Amino acid sequence: MRHPPSRPAPSGGLTRRHLLHAGGAAAALTLAPGCASSGSGPRSAGWQAIPPYSLQAPDPKRAAYLKRRLAAHRKRSPYGIEPLVSSNDTSAAMAKLLLQASQGRAPDIAQVDSYIFGRIAPYAQPVQRHMKRLGLRLEDWFPTMRREMERRPGDVRGLQFTSDLRVLYYRRDLVRTPPSDWDEMIDMARPLARRGYSVLFPAGRSEGAVTTTLWPAYWSQGAELFGSDGEPAFATGKGYEAMRSCLRSVERAVGAGVVPRRVAGFDQEDDENPDIVAGRVAMFLGGSWQAAALDGLMKDQDFFRRWGVAPMPAMGGGRHVSATGGWLWAAFTDDEEKIAAGLDWVGSAYVGDRGMAEWCSLGGYLPPRQSIYGDDAYEQDPFTPVFREHIVRYGRARPSDRKYQDVSHTLQIALSGVASGTAGATEALDQALDRLVG
Amino acid sequence: MATTVNPADPEGPADPGSGLGLRDRRVPRRPRSSGRSGGVAGSSWPWLLPLGTVLLVVLVYPVLEIVRLSFTDASLVTGEPYSVTSETYTSLVTGTDFRHTLQVTFLFVLLSVVFQLLLGLAVALLVHGAERRGLRGVVATRAVVLTAWAIPGVIIGVIWSLLYQETASGVLNHGLSLLGFSGNTPFLSDPDNALVSVIVANIWRGTALSMILCYAGIKTVPDQLYEAARIDGASPVQTLFRVTLPMMLPILTMNLVLATVETFNSFDMVLSLTGGGPGTATQVLALDVYDQIFRQLNLGRGAAMAVVLMAVNVLVIGLYVRLTERQEKEI
Numbered sequence: 001m002r003h004p005p006s007r008p009a010p011s012g013g014l015t016r017r018h019l020l021h022a023g024g025a026a027a028a029l030t031l032a033p034g035c036a037s038s039g040s041g042p043r044s045a046g047w048q049a050i051p052p053y054s055l056q057a058p059d060p061k062r063a064a065y066l067k068r069r070l071a072a073h074r075k076r077s078p079y080g081i082e083p084l085v086s087s088n089d090t091s092a093a094m095a096k097l098l099l100q101a102s103q104g105r106a107p108d109i110a111q112v113d114s115y116i117f118g119r120i121a122p123y124a125q126p127v128q129r130h131m132k133r134l135g136l137r138l139e140d141w142f143p144t145m146r147r148e149m150e151r152r153p154g155d156v157r158g159l160q161f162t163s164d165l166r167v168l169y170y171r172r173d174l175v176r177t178p179p180s181d182w183d184e185m186i187d188m189a190r191p192l193a194r195r196g197y198s199v200l201f202p203a204g205r206s207e208g209a210v211t212t213t214l215w216p217a218y219w220s221q222g223a224e225l226f227g228s229d230g231e232p233a234f235a236t237g238k239g240y241e242a243m244r245s246c247l248r249s250v251e252r253a254v255g256a257g258v259v260p261r262r263v264a265g266f267d268q269e270d271d272e273n274p275d276i277v278a279g280r281v282a283m284f285l286g287g288s289w290q291a292a293a294l295d296g297l298m299k300d301q302d303f304f305r306r307w308g309v310a311p312m313p314a315m316g317g318g319r320h321v322s323a324t325g326g327w328l329w330a331a332f333t334d335d336e337e338k339i340a341a342g343l344d345w346v347g348s349a350y351v352g353d354r355g356m357a358e359w360c361s362l363g364g365y366l367p368p369r370q371s372i373y374g375d376d377a378y379e380q381d382p383f384t385p386v387f388r389e390h391i392v393r394y395g396r397a398r399p400s401d402r403k404y405q406d407v408s409h410t411l412q413i414a415l416s417g418v419a420s421g422t423a424g425a426t427e428a429l430d431q432a433l434d435r436l437v438g
Numbered sequence: 439m440a441t442t443v444n445p446a447d448p449e450g451p452a453d454p455g456s457g458l459g460l461r462d463r464r465v466p467r468r469p470r471s472s473g474r475s476g477g478v479a480g481s482s483w484p485w486l487l488p489l490g491t492v493l494l495v496v497l498v499y500p501v502l503e504i505v506r507l508s509f510t511d512a513s514l515v516t517g518e519p520y521s522v523t524s525e526t527y528t529s530l531v532t533g534t535d536f537r538h539t540l541q542v543t544f545l546f547v548l549l550s551v552v553f554q555l556l557l558g559l560a561v562a563l564l565v566h567g568a569e570r571r572g573l574r575g576v577v578a579t580r581a582v583v584l585t586a587w588a589i590p591g592v593i594i595g596v597i598w599s600l601l602y603q604e605t606a607s608g609v610l611n612h613g614l615s616l617l618g619f620s621g622n623t624p625f626l627s628d629p630d631n632a633l634v635s636v637i638v639a640n641i642w643r644g645t646a647l648s649m650i651l652c653y654a655g656i657k658t659v660p661d662q663l664y665e666a667a668r669i670d671g672a673s674p675v676q677t678l679f680r681v682t683l684p685m686m687l688p689i690l691t692m693n694l695v696l697a698t699v700e701t702f703n704s705f706d707m708v709l710s711l712t713g714g715g716p717g718t719a720t721q722v723l724a725l726d727v728y729d730q731i732f733r734q735l736n737l738g739r740g741a742a743m744a745v746v747l748m749a750v751n752v753l754v755i756g757l758y759v760r761l762t763e764r765q766e767k768e769i
């Protein structure tokens with residue numbers, strides 16, 4: 001088909017070329033604001049949090065608190081705060097943040113999980129000079145958390161604003177003296193299992209599962225996850241035996257019928273809650289935040305009366321270890337004004353005296369700053385003093401070695417495999433080492 | 439016999455006596471330009487360049503980059519030192535974990551695709567049959583089946599995890615308890631059950647697309663053929679196997695390839711349903727790639743797995759192309 005020859009447009013009429021020019025100009029005008037330099041309008045700092053810690057928190061109380069705080073902050077600060085929300089899948093969100101930080105694209109202020117902070121810290125800006133301005137003292141943080149916040153002594157790269165740790169919860173009416181180690185726990189649980197009461201621990205494929213079920217038992221044997229060369233220390237020798245004995249205990253607990261196989265699907269400690277509320281559990285390994293949540297979930301709200309708290313069972317001997325966790329704020333922009341503005345905001349809502357007291361009360365977290373425990377605004381539950389003591393006596397942070405994510409993931413698979421009966425302890429550990437070492 | 443006319447051919451049909459008046463409407467023949475003498479005006483390159491550039495940037499370059507990274511031990515973190523090594527592939531071949539992942543993946547794909555095709559065909563035949571009989575609710579049925587196709591994989595995973603919940607409060611377990619079973623069936627924590635559960639959820643998900651394609655295929659079968667079969671006294675089963683299925687063969691082949699490639703690449707639903715567990719019972723290849731890169735931060739090993747996944751997909755598509763060519767030759 002032949003196209004008719006293009007005719008010259010009458011003067012003053014619209015041609016296709018005119019339309020294209022007009023369209024191009026409109027597009028340029030639309031995109032122009034995006035190309036403007038950051039100093040040309042009201043300045044703002046990007047603030048990224050995971051959903052439960054953001055304005056989009058599913059808990060209306062948390063969302064209302066943050067909205068109230070942000071409105072107050074906007075009134076007194078000339079600097080704007082631009083809220084950003086990352087994924088609910090914290091492992092993926094942290095991996096993305098690490099990638100962004102390494103490429104210099106991380107948000108100005110971002111929330112970082114303590115287990116990955118060691119890897120992100122080199123890309124974060126020092127914040128110690130702002131701490132004095134915000135009325136914060138490094139010594140106020142628990143020593144185990146202080147070490148996570150510092151890249152080197154005195155070089156603070158993050159401000160931890162929540163913390164937690166793992167404990168053994170037990171029903172007072174069923175367990176008179178809480179077990180001290182895994183063998184004792186399994187033995188005590190056998191008669192209880194016959195009466196329909198089980199023991200629970202998370203054994204799914206998640207960071208929470210290894211942090212609660214595996215690491216404390218492994219560390220209690222004096223073993224380390226990494227050697228001085230940064231390589232996994234459980235590939236051979238004492239470390240291998242220690243890890244195998246942990247997995248064997250899980251295998252034995254499930255095999256004896258005191259722990260249901262479905263714990264292999266428990267990714268988070270909170271997955272235990274429905275069974276606990278239903279009254280089918282005698283003991284469980286869980287997080288400190290669960291106590292307040294369970295008390296709210298139970299009909300008569302008598303969790304603190306019926307349940308007791310004990311140190312995490314050791315793997316032989318009486319050396320208890322508990323894994324601590326929590327979240328930090330870190331600054332990634334090199335603009336000092338933005339850092340100051342961002343830290344002012346997180347200081348007022350999460351890290352400062354009132355902010356930390358209120359936020360930790362709302363979420364059921366343990367304050368990482370010791371002075372907050374004496375703050376009237378911090379609402380403590382009956383177990384809080386015990387948790388605080390456990391942080392000091394047994395608390396231990398996860399290592400920040402380069403291969404931690406790799407090690408954690410492969411052992412999550414091993415733990416889940418053993419709990420589900422897919423593999424025996426030795427086989428699962430060897431397969432994990434295969435995945436790690438190749 | 440139909441005459442094929444290629445409008446791009448300036449010489450028109452090969453048979454000069456074919457008439458059709460084409461010779462009269464023939465565009466005046468222009469000298470064929472060569473790159474050397476005619477310049478770019480007569481060349482096809484300016485027309486291919488934009489598409490070629492887009493393909494180069496969004497397809498060829500990423501593929502080459504993935505292949506390059508697969509021969510390194512790079513991590514996801516930019517700036518961290520890495521070395522060039524073939525250890526990534528060696529570890530895949532010698533390690534037991536990757537072999538296990540492949541076994542799980544092939545089982546997952548095989549069972550998913552077979553049942554998706556069979557159920558998709560069955561639903562399409564039912565809908566078509568109902569339509570021919572003038573029954574009501576055909577459109578509603580099609581819409582309901584299509585809904586499964588429209589739901590994102592992650593949501594499907596969440597929906598099925600609620601169905602599979604392993605206590606009496608789980609929908610399926612509650613139903614089973616009403617039928618006299620224990621009500622505690624470990625749908626997701628038992629390794630064997632978990633794989634079956636994931637496959638069932640994936641069949642449910644993929645049957646919709648399969649049904650759409652099969653239904654489209656059935657609609658291409660001329661009614662005269664059914665009429666002829668009926669006059670010849672063919673039974674419904676004979677009509678299905680002698681008329682419907684042979685006529686649908688091209689679309690069934692395409693359905694098979696699409697379902698296979700999509701199932702090989704599927705990871706979102708598995709991620710939200712089991713996360714690959716318990717252990718590695720439901721660890722499919724695409725999920726392993728995701729885990730290696732985004733959870734373990736092993737970009738090199740993850741890239742090597744991605745190359746294997748790509749090779750499998752290329753192989754499936756290559757088979758499809760060969761099969762299609764053969765079918766066209768036979769026609």
